[in-house]
Amino acid sequence: MKFSGKNVLVTGSSRGIGAQIAKVLAGYGLKVWVNYRSGATEAEAVKNAILEAGGEAEVIGFDVSDDSAFTNAIKTIVTTDGELSYLVNNAGITNDKLALRMKNEDFMSVINANLTSAFTGCREAFKAMRKKKFGSVVNVASIVGETGNAGQTNYAASKGGLIAMNKSFAIEAATSGIRFNTVTPGFIATDMTDELNDEVKASFTSKIPMARFGNPSEIAEATAFLLSDHSSYITGETLKVNGGMFM
Numbered sequence: 001m002k003f004s005g006k007n008v009l010v011t012g013s014s015r016g017i018g019a020q021i022a023k024v025l026a027g028y029g030l031k032v033w034v035n036y037r038s039g040a041t042e043a044e045a046v047k048n049a050i051l052e053a054g055g056e057a058e059v060i061g062f063d064v065s066d067d068s069a070f071t072n073a074i075k076t077i078v079t080t081d082g083e084l085s086y087l088v089n090n091a092g093i094t095n096d097k098l099a100l101r102m103k104n105e106d107f108m109s110v111i112n113a114n115l116t117s118a119f120t121g122c123r124e125a126f127k128a129m130r131k132k133k134f135g136s137v138v139n140v141a142s143i144v145g146e147t148g149n150a151g152q153t154n155y156a157a158s159k160g161g162l163i164a165m166n167k168s169f170a171i172e173a174a175t176s177g178i179r180f181n182t183v184t185p186g187f188i189a190t191d192m193t194d195e196l197n198d199e200v201k202a203s204f205t206s207k208i209p210m211a212r213f214g215n216p217s218e219i220a221e222a223t224a225f226l227l228s229d230h231s232s233y234i235t236g237e238t239l240k241v242n243g244g245m246f247m
């Protein structure tokens with residue numbers, strides 16, 4: 001894939017889907033800034049894997065839900081590299097409970113970590129990218145933000161809000177040469193899904209037309225496409241990567 005920019009920040013990239021996104025983007029020649037909140041060892045492992053494969057990476061630790069920390073991190077990247085070409089807002093949390101048992105703090109903790117943090121990232125990336133009139137942002141949402149899910153009122157709201165927010169950023173940034181798009185993964189094989197028993201996995205896969213979980217590399221390649229020059233006339237879109245579970 002072709003990329004006109006030179007670097008990318010991937011939030012929440014010390015493990016899971018984020019780590020795979022970081023590795024795939026590095027494989028396409030981008031310098032990757034690997035972000036973590038608490039997994040410093042894992043983030044260093046991702047960086048080392050990229051370096052061993054001949055890529056370029058740096059580790060940058062900060063909590064995405066801390067507005068000033070996120071803002072300062074982007075300033076650090078711009079100061080170091082002279083620009084920020086791409087951003088992937090991938091970091092997020094869950095705090096699942098049935099709605100009747102969910103307290104306001106349970107709801108807002110997920111909203112702040114998943115949605116408010118992405119707003120900060122989009123805003124600050126927009127500011128940085130506007131100077132060169134070039135840039136691309138991918139927000140990693142979820143199929144749950146499109147369909148809803150029992151026990152995930154907070155998570156669904158955060159990811160549904162992310163999809164809507166992305167469209168507004170895309171409209172505002174289009175004339176500045178900056179694109180905003182969203183990827184919505186379905187059920188993806190990660191450490192979390194590995195913990196499910198076979199019966200639960202079978203129940204989930206029975207609802208997926210392709211009859212399997214996706215893998216992180218499929219999300220990473222979709223993300224790379226939306227960031228790349230190959231999607232230069234695509235903005236404000238939501239790319240569903242869910243095996244046909246929600247069309």
